[in-house]
Amino acid sequence: MINLDIFNLSSREIALLIFLAQNRAAEKEIEITTTQLANFFNISQQTASRCLLKLDEMKVVTWKSSPKGSLVKLKPAGIHILDQLRFELEKALHPDLTSITLKGTVFAGRGEGKYYVSQPAYMKSFRSQLGYEPFHGTLNIRISAHYIDYLDLIRGSWPIIIKGFESEERPFDDVLCYPLKVVGLDAKVAGIFPRRSHYGANVLELISKVNIREELNLENDDEVVIEFPLKQKEGSD
Amino acid sequence: MINLDIFNLSSREIALLIFLAQNRAAEKEIEITTTQLANFFNISQQTASRCLLKLDEMKVVTWKSSPKGSLVKLKPAGIHILDQLRFELEKALHPDLTSITLKGTVFAGRGEGKYYVSQPAYMKSFRSQLGYEPFHGTLNIRISAHYIDYLDLIRGSWPIIIKGFESEERPFDDVLCYPLKVVGLDAKVAGIFPRRSHYGANVLELISKVNIREELNLENDDEVVIEFPLKQKEGSD
DNA sequence: ATTACTATTTTGCGAGTAG
DNA sequence: TCTACTCGCAAAATAGTAA
Numbered sequence: 001m002i003n004l005d006i007f008n009l010s011s012r013e014i015a016l017l018i019f020l021a022q023n024r025a026a027e028k029e030i031e032i033t034t035t036q037l038a039n040f041f042n043i044s045q046q047t048a049s050r051c052l053l054k055l056d057e058m059k060v061v062t063w064k065s066s067p068k069g070s071l072v073k074l075k076p077a078g079i080h081i082l083d084q085l086r087f088e089l090e091k092a093l094h095p096d097l098t099s100i101t102l103k104g105t106v107f108a109g110r111g112e113g114k115y116y117v118s119q120p121a122y123m124k125s126f127r128s129q130l131g132y133e134p135f136h137g138t139l140n141i142r143i144s145a146h147y148i149d150y151l152d153l154i155r156g157s158w159p160i161i162i163k164g165f166e167s168e169e170r171p172f173d174d175v176l177c178y179p180l181k182v183v184g185l186d187a188k189v190a191g192i193f194p195r196r197s198h199y200g201a202n203v204l205e206l207i208s209k210v211n212i213r214e215e216l217n218l219e220n221d222d223e224v225v226i227e228f229p230l231k232q233k234e235g236s237d
Numbered sequence: 238m239i240n241l242d243i244f245n246l247s248s249r250e251i252a253l254l255i256f257l258a259q260n261r262a263a264e265k266e267i268e269i270t271t272t273q274l275a276n277f278f279n280i281s282q283q284t285a286s287r288c289l290l291k292l293d294e295m296k297v298v299t300w301k302s303s304p305k306g307s308l309v310k311l312k313p314a315g316i317h318i319l320d321q322l323r324f325e326l327e328k329a330l331h332p333d334l335t336s337i338t339l340k341g342t343v344f345a346g347r348g349e350g351k352y353y354v355s356q357p358a359y360m361k362s363f364r365s366q367l368g369y370e371p372f373h374g375t376l377n378i379r380i381s382a383h384y385i386d387y388l389d390l391i392r393g394s395w396p397i398i399i400k401g402f403e404s405e406e407r408p409f410d411d412v413l414c415y416p417l418k419v420v421g422l423d424a425k426v427a428g429i430f431p432r433r434s435h436y437g438a439n440v441l442e443l444i445s446k447v448n449i450r451e452e453l454n455l456e457n458d459d460e461v462v463i464e465f466p467l468k469q470k471e472g473s474d
Numbered sequence: 475a476t477t478a479c480t481a482t483t484t485t486g487c488g489a490g491t492a493g
Numbered sequence: 494t495c496t497a498c499t500c501g502c503a504a505a506a507t508a509g510t511a512a
């Protein structure tokens with residue numbers, strides 16, 4: 001059984017998400033009325049209302065309704081559904097594609113990645129989920145403009161999820177790991193997106209059992225080539 | 238009201254199309270059982286059976302069922318639904334994008350385009366639908382490898398449809414016109430895909446009121462830059 | 475093993491209408 | 494105008510089972 005948010009939505013709800021995103025509801029609240037939606041999709045006003053309600057309940061949009069109309073904005077979870085869909089579609093339309101290649105350059109981060117990755121509670125989960133305990137630090141890659149779109153594609157794939165936890169000071173979110181390969185390096189690598197980053201973001205952090213920077217003798221501004229494998233299960237369950 | 242095949246399908250049926258395409262059912266018949274599908278999508282075997290039946294009835298797949306299992310293959314109409322979805326998704330995820338740019342080179346066709354375009358029955362329709370009667374000939378463009386993917390994206394947009402007709406000798410299909418712009422040329426241009434061409438195809442034929450080849454002084458192998466505008470209606474009906 | 479029929483339950487739609 | 498409730502009906506899902 002596959003595990004995608006898409007299956008929890010009807011095709012109308014997916015179409016509504018697409019419509020909202022096309023009208024920039026990913027960036028800002030947009031005004032809309034259920035009657036407009038009803039006309040656009042050729043459904044009843046009631047159904048349009050119910051669709052919005054459901055998207056709101058599923059926490060993929062924020063929705064403020066009033067007797068004057070509605071204000072809607074996509075939440076990250078809503079954008080993520082579109083990303084997932086795009087990822088699956090890309091694989092469907094290019095079944096021969098075996099990997100996605102990205103290029104970027106090394107830069108010095110502010111050590112935040114290191115701080116998070118080093119949390120002992122994460123470490124245990126890394127070992128069981130990734131099969132290794134990563135080096136206590138991340139390699140920051142600024143993905144080149146031309147490849148940013150591919151970064152969003154990767155975001156649409158199903159990650160390995162390192163469960164978050166609560167510490168005394170603050171909560172630590174889930175860490176989403178995308179297994180990938182760094183050209184020239186044998187060790188397994190995983191990419192993680194910096195917290196709260198989203199569209200237009202061009203930074204990817206790499207973790208690995210080894211210190212990638214040392215292993216590949218990388219200086220800041222050196223180019224790194226990354227490959228994201230598209231291993232798809234062939235028709236099994 | 239918008240007009241997309243997607244709305245005639247449930248999200249499960251869309252997911253099923255994606256699944257089939259991912260498993261290469263766009264190229265060849267694949268073996269599958271309704272039980273496998275049921276497990277994969279976490280639905281009942283009966284529902285999986287009915288999904289396939291519906292896709293078959295909608296003529297988006299060919300389906301041969303037997304007590305030993307099923308053989309399924311996507312028809313062009315099925316692939317086209319995925320294209321439409323991809324086109325809408327691209328617009329949703331890149332709402333700032335105003336056009337798609339393609340590059341290709343001129344080559345000499347075998348005059349087939351000219352033969353079709355010159356049919357008087359098409360001409361009348363061209364005038365009413367495109368606003369002009371095209372020059373009696375097409376300019377053949379071989380799209381460069383890097384841009385072929387964009388060609389499929391254009392295919393997913395809703396074309397201007399020039400209705401086909403029956404002549405004494407043979408039937409003439411609908412002509413699907415995609416309005417676009419040739420850089421350096423003021424006249425309106427429309428792109429049409431050669432008959433029966435599909436994936437991997439890299440040829441686009443251009444029609445215009447003027448003789449593009451003469452107007453731009455083009456020789457074979459000259460490069461042409463094409464822009465496909467992504468004008469999307471903003472939230473109206 | 476399959477596919478796919480029938481019966482039953484559940485879900486979902488639109489009309490009418492209240493707030 | 495809006496949103497969004499209830500209600501009656503229609504469509505679609507599952508379970509059981511036949512072929």
